[in-house]
Amino acid sequence: DGGITQSPKYLFRKEGQNVTLSCEQNLNHDAMYWYRQDPGQGLRLIYYSQIVNDFQKGDIAEGYSVSREKKESFPLTVTSAQKNPTAFYLCASSMSPKNIQYFGAGTRLSVL
Amino acid sequence: GESVGLHLPTLSVQEGDNSIINCAYSNSASDYFIWYKQESGKGPQFIIDIRSNMDKRQGQRVTVLLNKTVKHLSLQIAATQPGDSAVYFCAEKVPGNTPLVFGKGTRLSVIA
Numbered sequence: 116d117g118g119i120t121q122s123p124k125y126l127f128r129k130e131g132q133n134v135t136l137s138c139e140q141n142l143n144h145d146a147m148y149w150y151r152q153d154p155g156q157g158l159r160l161i162y163y164s165q166i167v168n169d170f171q172k173g174d175i176a177e178g179y180s181v182s183r184e185k186k187e188s189f190p191l192t193v194t195s196a197q198k199n200p201t202a203f204y205l206c207a208s209s210m211s212p213k214n215i216q217y218f219g220a221g222t223r224l225s226v227l
Numbered sequence: 228g229e230s231v232g233l234h235l236p237t238l239s240v241q242e243g244d245n246s247i248i249n250c251a252y253s254n255s256a257s258d259y260f261i262w263y264k265q266e267s268g269k270g271p272q273f274i275i276d277i278r279s280n281m282d283k284r285q286g287q288r289v290t291v292l293l294n295k296t297v298k299h300l301s302l303q304i305a306a307t308q309p310g311d312s313a314v315y316f317c318a319e320k321v322p323g324n325t326p327l328v329f330g331k332g333t334r335l336s337v338i339a
Contacts, residue, residue: 157330213320220270
């Protein structure tokens with residue numbers, strides 16, 4: 116069953132804690148993306164990666180970090196520097212930046 | 228600022244009627260556009276796309292119209308069903324390797 120898998124579905128973060136959101140795809144896509152969605156809002160780009168071992172900042176990268184060690188995986192770390200992390204986080208992938216992006220089911224992050 | 232926006236943030240339609248969701252874009256260099264549907268608590272789902280060398284494209288019960296003169300995009304849904312209730316996003320892309328830019332979205336509510 117091909118697709119994009121995000122885990123966990125729900126995540127809680129304590130004050131000062133770093134948390135990592137997982138995104139795995141078996142579509143053999145080169146490009147992967149992380150978006151943040153706040154209630155009633157659109158999608159804002161956090162980071163994207165066009166190829167393994169390379170990634171670029173999006174519009175709201177501050178307080179976040181990523182890695183792209185494998186083609187299939189693009190984990191997002193929400194660091195303690197992100198003071199307002201509560202949001203719905205969406206991962207996407209595409210064959211290339213010129214192609215359709217397909218999305219995972221999302222991770223909802225809340226602060227305890 | 229965002230280069231993609233929507234005329235109507237919410238739209239209520241009677242079941243069986245046709246729906247029209249509008250989107251304005253400001254970047255005249257954009258040459259690729261995608262419509263996504265997002266149901267509550269889920270990731271966006273690809274509906275239909277169109278390239279700038281076309282002005283109309285049809286799918287199953289959906290039609291996308293592109294008017295490059297006024298930089299306007301619309302999504303028409305025929306015979307709207309309760310399952311069509313969702314938030315609809317348009318996204319635009321300029322040539323090259325930059326990611327999609329998403330609009331804020333329109334919520335479509337279907338009245339049974």
